[in-house]
Amino acid sequence: MKNSTTISIDLAKTVFQVALFNKYGVLKSNDNWLTLTKDFRRLFHGAVGHSDVLTDYCEHKGLKRRTNVNCCDKLLA
Structure with a gap:
């Protein structure tokens, strides 16, 4: 019984996250949320x-390269 409750809670969290992403236009595609939630740490290694x-962030920090720009452009609106 505990496993079904855990799955229900996880599903509810995922549905809520997708609804927030859609409401605020964070994602370019509804399919990108799965990639973001499952592989966020693998895809991004710095500011997002x-x-x-x-x-602006890189200029403020004195960084010469903008890491994650391609992933952000592909996955975020």
Whole structure:
């Protein structure tokens, strides 16, 4: 019985996350949420956001390269 409860809670969290992503236009595609939730740590190894925000962040930190820009452009709106 505990396993079905855990699955129900996990499913509810996932549905809620997708609803938030859709409401605020975070994702370019509804399919991207699965990639983001399952592989976030593998895909991103630093700051995450829109390319203009990453540019500002890197300038502020004195970084020469904007890491994660391609992944952010592909997966985020």
